[in-house]
Amino acid sequence: MWRKKISSRLFNSLSSLIIFSLFASGAVASAQDPTGQPIEPPKSGKKPTAKKPAKFEPLTVILTILTDPPESSVYINGEQRGVTNAEGKLQFEKFPLGSYTVEARKDGYASALRGFQAGSEAPTLVFKLQPDVSNFVKQFDELVAAGKISGPDSPNAAAVVNDFAGKFPDRPEVARMRSTLSTKLLEANTPIVNKTIFNWRTVTRDEIARGLENATNAQSFKGDDSRIQAQAAYFKGVLGLRDWLTDSKPNGEGTSDAQGMMAAGSDLERATQLDGAWAPAWYQFGIAQLNLGNGPGAEAAFIKATQLEPRWAIAYAKLGAAYYMGGKYKESIDSYRKAIQIDPGSALAYAGLGLARVMKGEKEGLKDAEKALQLDPTSGVPHLSMGIILSQSRRNSKEKARAAEELKMAIQKNSGNLEFQNRMAEQFLSTLQASKK
Numbered sequence: 001m002w003r004k005k006i007s008s009r010l011f012n013s014l015s016s017l018i019i020f021s022l023f024a025s026g027a028v029a030s031a032q033d034p035t036g037q038p039i040e041p042p043k044s045g046k047k048p049t050a051k052k053p054a055k056f057e058p059l060t061v062i063l064t065i066l067t068d069p070p071e072s073s074v075y076i077n078g079e080q081r082g083v084t085n086a087e088g089k090l091q092f093e094k095f096p097l098g099s100y101t102v103e104a105r106k107d108g109y110a111s112a113l114r115g116f117q118a119g120s121e122a123p124t125l126v127f128k129l130q131p132d133v134s135n136f137v138k139q140f141d142e143l144v145a146a147g148k149i150s151g152p153d154s155p156n157a158a159a160v161v162n163d164f165a166g167k168f169p170d171r172p173e174v175a176r177m178r179s180t181l182s183t184k185l186l187e188a189n190t191p192i193v194n195k196t197i198f199n200w201r202t203v204t205r206d207e208i209a210r211g212l213e214n215a216t217n218a219q220s221f222k223g224d225d226s227r228i229q230a231q232a233a234y235f236k237g238v239l240g241l242r243d244w245l246t247d248s249k250p251n252g253e254g255t256s257d258a259q260g261m262m263a264a265g266s267d268l269e270r271a272t273q274l275d276g277a278w279a280p281a282w283y284q285f286g287i288a289q290l291n292l293g294n295g296p297g298a299e300a301a302f303i304k305a306t307q308l309e310p311r312w313a314i315a316y317a318k319l320g321a322a323y324y325m326g327g328k329y330k331e332s333i334d335s336y337r338k339a340i341q342i343d344p345g346s347a348l349a350y351a352g353l354g355l356a357r358v359m360k361g362e363k364e365g366l367k368d369a370e371k372a373l374q375l376d377p378t379s380g381v382p383h384l385s386m387g388i389i390l391s392q393s394r395r396n397s398k399e400k401a402r403a404a405e406e407l408k409m410a411i412q413k414n415s416g417n418l419e420f421q422n423r424m425a426e427q428f429l430s431t432l433q434a435s436k437k
Contacts, residue, residue: 058096058097059096059097059119060094060095060096060097061095061097061118061119061123062091062092062093062094062095062123063091063092063095063118063123063124063125064089064090064091064092064123064124064125065082065084065089065090065091065092065102065104065124065125065127066084066088066089066124066125066126066127067084067088067089067090067104067106067126067127067128067129068088068126068127068128068129069088069106069109069129070084070085070086070087070088070089071083071084071085071086071088071106072084072088072104072105072106072109072127072129073104073105073106074090074102074103074104075102075103075104075105076100076101076102076103077100077101078101078103084104095118095123096118097118097119098117098118098119099115099116099117099118100115100116100117100118101113101114101115101116102114102115102116102125104127104129106129108131108132109129109130109131109132110129110130110131110132111129112127112128112129112130114127131167131168131171133164133168133171133173136160136163136164136173137173137177139155139160140157140160140161140164140177143155143156143157143160144157144180144181144184147188149181149184149185149188149214150185150188150210150213150214150217151210151213157177157181157184158181158185158217160177161174161177161178161181161221164177165177165178178221178222179221179222181217181218181221182218182221182222182225182228185214185215185217185218185221186214186215186218186227186228186231188214189211189214189215189231189235192207192208192210192211192235193211193231193234193280195207196208196211196238196280196284197280197283197284197312197314198314200418200419201379201416201418201419205239205242205243208235208238208239208242209235209239211231211235211238212232212235212236212239214231215228215231215232215234215235216232218231218232219232226274226275227274227275227278229274229275230271230272230274230275230278230281231271233267233268233270233271233274233281234267234268234271234278234280234281234284236267237264237265237266237267237268237270237271237284237285237288238264238268238284239264240260240261240263240264240267241261241264241268241284241287241288241291242418243260244260244261244264244291245291245417245418245421246416246417246418247417258292261288261291261292262292264288265285265288265289265292268281268284268285268288269285271284271285272285272301272304277308278308279304279305279308279309279312279315282301282302282304282305282308283301283302283305283312283314283315283318285301286298286301286302286305286318286319286322287318289301289322290318290321290322290325291421293325295322295323295325295326296326298318298321298322298325299319299322299323299326302315302316302318302319302322303319305318305319306319311342312342313339313340313342313343313346313349314339314343314346314348316335316336316338316339316342316349317335317336317339317346317348317349317352319335320332320333320334320335320336320339320349320352320353320356321352323335323356324352324355324356324359329356329357329359329360330360332352332356333353333356333357333360336349336350336352336353336356337349337353340353345375346375347372347373347375347376347379347381347382348372348376348379348381350368350369350371350372350375350382351368351369351372351379351381351382351384351385351386352385353365353368354366354367354368354369354370354371354372354385354386354389355369355385355388355389358389358392365389366386366389369382369385369386369389370386372385372386373386378413379413379419380409380410380411380412380413380414380419380420380425381410381414381419381420383406383407383409383410383413384406384407384410384414384420384424384425386403386406387403387404387405387406387407387409387410387425387428387429388403388407388428389403390402390403390406391403391404391407391428391431391432400432400435403432404429404432404433407425407428407429407432408429410425411425411426411429
């Protein structure tokens with residue numbers, strides 16, 4: 001009985017040993033590496049090796065940069081990453097997803113910067129760089145502040161605007177510069193205009209020519225402004241008037257013929273048409289009509305000038321001359337007296353008043369002419385009036401002799417021929433001398 005029990009235990013032990021050996025053998029055959037992959041059983045006695053894990057590849061996009069102008073430098077997150085080619089293109093084949101700042105730069109242009117989210121936006125970025133005009137603007141503003149508006153100053157604001165507009169015609173700064181410059185040019189012309197009205201003897205041809213240049217430049221910057229157009233016509237006409245009076249031009253050609261005066265009058269008339277509310281145009285148009293012998297035309301022009309500028313004594317004095325030309329001595333006297341009321345120191349008004357009164361039969365007019373001589377001893381007009389008045393005298397040869405002296409003095413003091421045409425005084429003198437024979 002006990003032998004049977006021993007045999008049974010022995011059988012169970014051997015069975016467990018065999019089963020354990022089978023499991024142990026299977027465990028070796030089905031072993032795994034740390035990643036969970038099965039390890040191949042060794043061959044030729046070599047130890048088993050684990051497979052390498054797959055390499056992680058980050059997600060990317062193809063990023064294209066387009067710039068205008070081409071050959072611009074490209075910066076990504078502040079670091080230069082390349083330059084666009086001659087067509088303005090730069091491409092990155094594998095650009096990782098993420099947030100970036102992309103900037104395009106080129107000398108002479110303002111840089112352009114923008115944020116970019118790779119993966120959520122189109123992978124093509126376009127940069128249109130705007131010209132860097134800060135130097136032009138700075139130079140222009142400095143020249144304007146210094147009063148260097150146009151020639152003969154060099155450099156000048158007008159030249160800067162022309163250069164700037166030629167290079168960048170579509171820039172908004174161009175319109176601003178042109179508007180500023182046209183205003184400044186008109187302001188620069190104001191003292192020249194005033195001088196042509198109130199200080200005709202002292203204004204130079206170069207000053208008038210500069211006024212014409214300023215107005216012409218202003219017209220090119222703001223051609224739709226009627227006052228600017230009127231100024232251009234005005235200075236052209238005044239320049240022609242001066243050349244006619246002085247019987248000279250820079251090229252030496254004389255301008256004393258009526259055709260030259262008619263051309264000047266035409267320009268001045270155009271100025272009145274362009275800006276009918278501008279008194280200087282009417283005044284100078286009246287002067288042109290006086291020199292053409294058109295009394296009624298001169299009257300109308302000076303009446304308009306006095307309406308626009310009722311405090312201009314000189315306009316009333318010239319209106320008196322227009323009435324005198326037409327034989328309207330009463331109206332002439334009234335106009336001269338109005339001029340004196342406004343400006344008691346007007347030698348021109350007193351000279352004209354004395355002549356008109358004498359021609360009307362008022363002998364006291366001689367005193368007015370004498371007063372004119374005292375008020376402005378540098379002008380030829382009082383001497384001309386006095387010479388004409390005395391030449392009409394039939395009293396004695398002494399007055400006629402003085403008349404001759406006054407006419408000669410008028411010619412001498414009007415050497416520039418700016419106050420009147422000396423031929424007028426010469427004709428009176430010739431007639432006076434002939435009467436003595």
